[in-house]
Amino acid sequence: MDKIKILPFIAAAFIFIPMANASELSLQGFLQTNYSVRVNDDNPQGAKQGNLILGEERAQLKGSFYPQKSKIGIFIKSDFYHDWVGENWAFDFREGYLDFRDDKFSFRAGRQIYTWGVGDLLFINDVFPKDWEAFYSGRPLEYLKIGADSLKLDIYSDIVSAEAVVMPFFEPDDLPSVGRFHFFDPYPNIPNREHEKPDPAFKNFGNTEYALRLYRYIGDFDVSAYAYKGFFRSPAMKADNFNSPATISSFYPELAVYGLSAQRSALGGVVSTEYGYYDSLDDRSGRDPGINNSQSRFLIGYQKAFPEDFTVGIQYYGELTHEYSRYEDTLPSAFAKRKQLHQYATLRLTKLLKYQTLKLSLFTFYSPDEEDFLITPEVSYNFTDNLLGVIGMNIFTGAKDTTTFGQHKKDSNVYVTAKYSF
Amino acid sequence: MKVIKILFVVSLFFSAGSNQKLSFAQSELSAADIIAKSRLAFYYAGDDTRAKVLMELINKDGQKRIRELTLLKKDYEEGGNQKYFMYFHKPADVKDTTFMVYKYPDKDDDRWLFIPAINLVKRIAANDKYSSFVGSDFTYEDVSGRKPDEDRHTLLRKEKLGEKSCFVIESIPKEPSEYIKRISWIDETNFLPLREEFYDRQNELYRQFEAVEIKDVNGFPTITKRLMRNIKTGHRTEVTFQEVEYNLGLQDDTFSERYLRKPPLEWIR
Numbered sequence: 306m307d308k309i310k311i312l313p314f315i316a317a318a319f320i321f322i323p324m325a326n327a328s329e330l331s332l333q334g335f336l337q338t339n340y341s342v343r344v345n346d347d348n349p350q351g352a353k354q355g356n357l358i359l360g361e362e363r364a365q366l367k368g369s370f371y372p373q374k375s376k377i378g379i380f381i382k383s384d385f386y387h388d389w390v391g392e393n394w395a396f397d398f399r400e401g402y403l404d405f406r407d408d409k410f411s412f413r414a415g416r417q418i419y420t421w422g423v424g425d426l427l428f429i430n431d432v433f434p435k436d437w438e439a440f441y442s443g444r445p446l447e448y449l450k451i452g453a454d455s456l457k458l459d460i461y462s463d464i465v466s467a468e469a470v471v472m473p474f475f476e477p478d479d480l481p482s483v484g485r486f487h488f489f490d491p492y493p494n495i496p497n498r499e500h501e502k503p504d505p506a507f508k509n510f511g512n513t514e515y516a517l518r519l520y521r522y523i524g525d526f527d528v529s530a531y532a533y534k535g536f537f538r539s540p541a542m543k544a545d546n547f548n549s550p551a552t553i554s555s556f557y558p559e560l561a562v563y564g565l566s567a568q569r570s571a572l573g574g575v576v577s578t579e580y581g582y583y584d585s586l587d588d589r590s591g592r593d594p595g596i597n598n599s600q601s602r603f604l605i606g607y608q609k610a611f612p613e614d615f616t617v618g619i620q621y622y623g624e625l626t627h628e629y630s631r632y633e634d635t636l637p638s639a640f641a642k643r644k645q646l647h648q649y650a651t652l653r654l655t656k657l658l659k660y661q662t663l664k665l666s667l668f669t670f671y672s673p674d675e676e677d678f679l680i681t682p683e684v685s686y687n688f689t690d691n692l693l694g695v696i697g698m699n700i701f702t703g704a705k706d707t708t709t710f711g712q713h714k715k716d717s718n719v720y721v722t723a724k725y726s727f
Numbered sequence: 728m729k730v731i732k733i734l735f736v737v738s739l740f741f742s743a744g745s746n747q748k749l750s751f752a753q754s755e756l757s758a759a760d761i762i763a764k765s766r767l768a769f770y771y772a773g774d775d776t777r778a779k780v781l782m783e784l785i786n787k788d789g790q791k792r793i794r795e796l797t798l799l800k801k802d803y804e805e806g807g808n809q810k811y812f813m814y815f816h817k818p819a820d821v822k823d824t825t826f827m828v829y830k831y832p833d834k835d836d837d838r839w840l841f842i843p844a845i846n847l848v849k850r851i852a853a854n855d856k857y858s859s860f861v862g863s864d865f866t867y868e869d870v871s872g873r874k875p876d877e878d879r880h881t882l883l884r885k886e887k888l889g890e891k892s893c894f895v896i897e898s899i900p901k902e903p904s905e906y907i908k909r910i911s912w913i914d915e916t917n918f919l920p921l922r923e924e925f926y927d928r929q930n931e932l933y934r935q936f937e938a939v940e941i942k943d944v945n946g947f948p949t950i951t952k953r954l955m956r957n958i959k960t961g962h963r964t965e966v967t968f969q970e971v972e973y974n975l976g977l978q979d980d981t982f983s984e985r986y987l988r989k990p991p992l993e994w995i996r
Contacts, residue, residue, distance in 0.1 A: 333819055333822060371992055373992060406989065418844075418846045449845070461985050527850060570835055570852075574852045610852040614858045616855075660786070660862045687792075691819060
């Protein structure tokens with residue numbers, strides 16, 4: 306997938322390994338196998354390996370070099386894997402960046418993973434690329450996030466600190482794909498579609514994405530304010546005629562997001578809240594049925610720890626669509642209609658046993674308006690400090706085939722992971 | 728705060744200086760005073776601290792797990808607020824994880840965890856003071872201390888533990904707690920706890936703490952090796968404090984989101 310981009314990794318390894326001093330250089334990684342099997346035999350069209358959604362062996366190597374007296378450091382993380390479903394071997398250059406640190410600011414250039422906001426698996430102001438297919442097929446959480454090739458400037462001050470990110474290359478989310486998942490398609494008879502990604506900023510400077518976070522700890526609150534200008538990461542649809550289209554293409558419309566979050570200890574636990582205004586720049590009027598209208602998205606969460614290593618987290622999340630009457634007026638008949646307020650409730654239960662070597666967990670999404678669920682029970686066990694085994698399920702259910710989780714209800718899967726870290 | 732600290736050191740000096748004065752001074756100290764002094768000597772030595780901590784978690788079959796971390800701690804008031812910063816070196820799958828705690832004696836801690844694989848700073852709920860610290864036999868409370876007025880203390884006797892003269896104090900929690908009784912052997916000269924026994928609801932001994940090695944570090948008597956043994960499960964945790972330093976002049980901003988994400992290299996080494 307990223308064969309060219311592995312070159313800097315190898316080059317850097319040759320340059321910095323010999324000159325490094327042991328305490329400043331760190332080399333680590335893991336070997337991992339990860340399988341996910343659809344429990345139902347009703348496989349989607351194009352399924353290459355029957356019920357196997359995911360089957361891979363993977364090696365990750367990560368190296369960092371931060372000399373003691375220097376302001377400069379480097380970090381690189383790359384995977385090499387074999388995929389039984391795609392039947393290929395490939396590199397996956399996960400992260401790699403150069404750091405410059407000073408007293409009041411720091412600078413980071415390269416491929417980086419960002420996680421913003423206070424939601425637990427609900428993302429409002431986290432506008433960075435995600436791999437939902439990885440998440441739905443039971444890959445470890447770190448694979449939900451995709452590194453963004455970007456520049457980041459951090460500014461530190463007592464009044465307010467800032468993270469400013471510039472992303473010249475648009476990276477979309479990875480959504481459940483043909484052959485691995487079932488999904489709802491309003492126009493199944495038009496399979497060939499053009500897929501337009503925004504040109505990189507070098508071709509069109511206006512396509513540069515900007516993200517800014519201001520944050521501080523004030524009066525027991527962690528408070529952040531966010532702004533983003535870029536694109537929706539899941540595609541919108543263009544058609545010659547939405548009611549009986551002859552050609553369809555998908556593209557990524559422009560988006561700006563403005564938001565706030567706050568978090569503090571309260572009510573015997575931690576209370577979190579977040580808001581984001583999704584300004585759909587290409588469809589402010591709400592008349593284009595192919596593009597999402599502007600929305601207000603918000604969440605409130607509460608997390609509490611109980612004795613004996615038991616933790617409970619609950620969240621309520623809402624997406625309020627603006628210009629809803631225009632959405633209703635222009636909605637093509639093939640589309641599934643969404644409610645003006647789309648909601649989720651989530652529940653997370655975590656229990657640690659046997660000196661925290663055994664972890665039982667459950668995460669559940671439930672949408673009352675779409676009447677669908679994603680339920681993920683998981684057991685993981687540390688056989689030793691280095692060897693971890695995980696078994697879990699992604700259970701998709703729903704009243705309809707057109708909703709976020711309901712469309713995947715034939716894709717409920719059991720997954721296993723074995724990971725040896727070194 | 729400094730004045731209190733100096734008075735405390737001076738009082739230690741005098742009490743250690745003469746046996747006659749010692750017995751006089753002791754008769755003045757209530758069990759609660761001894762526990763309070765012990766807490767300051769154990770959890771509040773110096774204005775700040777750095778240590779590299781090696782924890783060996785050993786089950787009854789002798790299988791060993793390792794937790795290695797750098798600990799930074801800053802005291803804001805003797806017996807009052809503290810901030811902790813931990814950077815994990817081992818095991819491999821948690822390397823580079825950092826953990827920060829703002830400890831308040833009168834309310835729940837604020838705690839943050841940084842997960843490097845997804846570059847996430849996560850605030851975590853903290854009212855579980857009896858849950859295990861990183862899977863060891865130590866609880867969060869064992870690691871960061873307990874307020875003296877949470878228990879009723881009685882001086883049972885004085886006795887020698889090895890060479891050392893100790894106060895033996897029984898502490899009964901006022902509110903329901905993980906244990907119904909704790910018995911502490913506290914060194915009469917430096918007020919460090921040399922042994923502690925924890926009794927469960929059946930009034931049976933289930934956990935036992937031992938100070939295995941004490942060294943003088945920059946004038947502060949410091950427990951550099953400690954052991955917590957779970958009598959009932961046969962599990963034990965041995966902890967070694969290496970490279971202990973006091974009064975480094977740690978800045979307040981060391982305990983911030985900035986350093987959670989990018990650990991302060993000068994301190995973690």
